Amino acid sequence: MPLHAPRSQRGKPAHETVLASPGRSASRLRNALSLAYESAGPKLIIYAVLDLVSGVVPVAVGWLTKMALDRLSGQAPAHTLMAVAVGLAAIGVVQGVVPHVITYLQGEVDRATGTLAQGRLFSAVTRFVGLGPFEDPTLLDKLRMAKQSGRTAPGMVVKGSLGVVRAGITISGFLASLIALAPLMAAFVLVFALPVLAAEIVLSRGRAHMLWRISPRERREMFFDHLLSDVDAAKEVRLFGTGSFLLGRMQDERRAADAERRRVDRHELAAQSLLALLAALVSGAGLVWAIHAARFGTLTLGDIAIFIVAVAGVQMSVAQLATNLAQAHQALVLFGHYQEVSTAGPDLERPERPPTLPALREGIELRGVWFRYSEDQPWILKGVDLMIPQGQSLALVGLNGAGKSTLVKLLCRFYDPTRGAILWDGVDIRDVDPDELRLRTSAVYQDFMHYDLTARENVALGDLTALDDQPRVTAAARRAGVHEKIADLPQGYDTLITRTFFGGTEEDTAETGVLFSGGQAQRLALARALVRERRDLLILDEPSSGLDAEAEYEIHTRIREFQRGRTSLLISHRLGSLRDADRIVVLSEGRIVEEGDHGALMAQGGAYARLFALQASGYTGELVPPSVEGAAL
Numbered sequence: 001m002p003l004h005a006p007r008s009q010r011g012k013p014a015h016e017t018v019l020a021s022p023g024r025s026a027s028r029l030r031n032a033l034s035l036a037y038e039s040a041g042p043k044l045i046i047y048a049v050l051d052l053v054s055g056v057v058p059v060a061v062g063w064l065t066k067m068a069l070d071r072l073s074g075q076a077p078a079h080t081l082m083a084v085a086v087g088l089a090a091i092g093v094v095q096g097v098v099p100h101v102i103t104y105l106q107g108e109v110d111r112a113t114g115t116l117a118q119g120r121l122f123s124a125v126t127r128f129v130g131l132g133p134f135e136d137p138t139l140l141d142k143l144r145m146a147k148q149s150g151r152t153a154p155g156m157v158v159k160g161s162l163g164v165v166r167a168g169i170t171i172s173g174f175l176a177s178l179i180a181l182a183p184l185m186a187a188f189v190l191v192f193a194l195p196v197l198a199a200e201i202v203l204s205r206g207r208a209h210m211l212w213r214i215s216p217r218e219r220r221e222m223f224f225d226h227l228l229s230d231v232d233a234a235k236e237v238r239l240f241g242t243g244s245f246l247l248g249r250m251q252d253e254r255r256a257a258d259a260e261r262r263r264v265d266r267h268e269l270a271a272q273s274l275l276a277l278l279a280a281l282v283s284g285a286g287l288v289w290a291i292h293a294a295r296f297g298t299l300t301l302g303d304i305a306i307f308i309v310a311v312a313g314v315q316m317s318v319a320q321l322a323t324n325l326a327q328a329h330q331a332l333v334l335f336g337h338y339q340e341v342s343t344a345g346p347d348l349e350r351p352e353r354p355p356t357l358p359a360l361r362e363g364i365e366l367r368g369v370w371f372r373y374s375e376d377q378p379w380i381l382k383g384v385d386l387m388i389p390q391g392q393s394l395a396l397v398g399l400n401g402a403g404k405s406t407l408v409k410l411l412c413r414f415y416d417p418t419r420g421a422i423l424w425d426g427v428d429i430r431d432v433d434p435d436e437l438r439l440r441t442s443a444v445y446q447d448f449m450h451y452d453l454t455a456r457e458n459v460a461l462g463d464l465t466a467l468d469d470q471p472r473v474t475a476a477a478r479r480a481g482v483h484e485k486i487a488d489l490p491q492g493y494d495t496l497i498t499r500t501f502f503g504g505t506e507e508d509t510a511e512t513g514v515l516f517s518g519g520q521a522q523r524l525a526l527a528r529a530l531v532r533e534r535r536d537l538l539i540l541d542e543p544s545s546g547l548d549a550e551a552e553y554e555i556h557t558r559i560r561e562f563q564r565g566r567t568s569l570l571i572s573h574r575l576g577s578l579r580d581a582d583r584i585v586v587l588s589e590g591r592i593v594e595e596g597d598h599g600a601l602m603a604q605g606g607a608y609a610r611l612f613a614l615q616a617s618g619y620t621g622e623l624v625p626p627s628v629e630g631a632a633l
Ligand SMILES: Nc1ncnc2c1ncn2[C@@H]1O[C@H](COP(=O)(O)OP(=O)(O)OP(=O)(O)O)[C@@H](O)[C@H]1O
Pocket: 135, 373, 377, 380, 398, 399, 400, 401, 402, 403, 404, 405, 406, 407, 446
């Protein structure tokens, strides 16, 4: 079952998924512990043994203290006093050293599990075939929590579970001591312990519930936080003076989330104060009884000492057990998000035994393709039939929002058509391995990426086999018209194209990283697509929108040469750059309304001709007939 909620359900808080059933908690506990064992086996075992042994220490201290007092007060033979003192001193050493060793081992276990968990989480995220999961708010919340908790939750589960067992050992030791001294008191303390545990579990569930409820607010807060500190947003924020407005929105989100946190904190304050009061009453009553019993000689001085230590020890350990239980429970809930994301099935069907995808021979066909982003959203493509023949260049023209980029996303299988099919030489692309499909495709997207990496890496990310192949990287950069610019940089292709961070070497200076202009960054993105040589399909979605006229002309000439004999799909609002395409297709409101080459479409005098004339008039200054001016696609 796909992890992300159907789009029709998006935005609904999934509270029911937050609180795990006992069965689910047990399976999460098993998985968290096995993750910790897998990543830090021997260290985990030593950590567990030391942690559990430290649960016996308070009981041993109680008994040794009783023995020392009984010997000192003459209520027991004094010849073993020195042995008791040595025992107490030895335990003091253990109490002094072991916690530090435990803290170190705990850190080691946390680091090892965190690294393994992070690897698994992001492997799962990169396994998503399409873009749908990244647009699903429920999944984004889970992912955010999984990212936070993947690093810490397994360690917290281990710590919490060990804490529960350790507290259990201490409680059992003290209860056994109390049973030996005063069985009624033992029963009294035990009966008191149960509601404390129950209350802590209820409180912990309430906190987990609250954390899930406020997570959309935290996500919005992070969004405003990003806007207020992001260099790209800084220009508009300053020019439009939106800083205080955005800050206000950010703080509104925080205040609303804080109100929820405060409500839960107050519940916890009230409940825990009540429990502490009850604890004080129980131990007070116990103390009165013990002193009374000592006056009548029923208890020795040592008995009173161990009695006081045992009552306090049981109460403290019950509180610790409850806290550890609550922590482990919270960690298990968070671990649940991690587990859900990291074990999520594919978002789009992957065929089990896909046939190998041969090189394109005939062409790619869109057959009756209908598409909408979700059931509650309008149709974007409405029955598109289109052939992209092998070896030909096809240009796609249309007004903003016509569906051009959507069609490109379907060709790359980022989404599946809602109806109809896309066929690669007659084979439905849903039946082939998406990775193979993408290996045969190259693209520059309208919203192209810039990586805060070196110039070489920015180009070679298009095909990692080119990372150490300078001639290929240079050839791609030349085709994209960015080679000269890179060659002039302080470290050439090894220059970081960012000022965000440096490479970490001692030679780093302020000159090490440089910033590229928008057009130069676009050329890098183009080089990245062009380094993917010998691909069957090249998609260029507005590849020159940020280029100056000279660069645009030059690059389109080079692209044309590069494209010759290749299958390509080109999208541009600058119609002049498309006129040499073998075929031009006009998309309007999700339907193909015209197609042909430039000459045929101009002769037809339809939407394309009107749009072309309108654009040309901007350059020639010729008047455009009213029919053209009012034209819409
Ligand atoms: N991820 C998405 N989820 C929901 N709707 C979307 C998504 N992406 C695009 N749309 C919608 O699909 C429609 C077509 O968008 P698309 O980007 O395909 O248009 P386009 O023809 O490429 O436009 P432009 O020329 O402005 O780039 C738009 O109305 C847009 O709002």
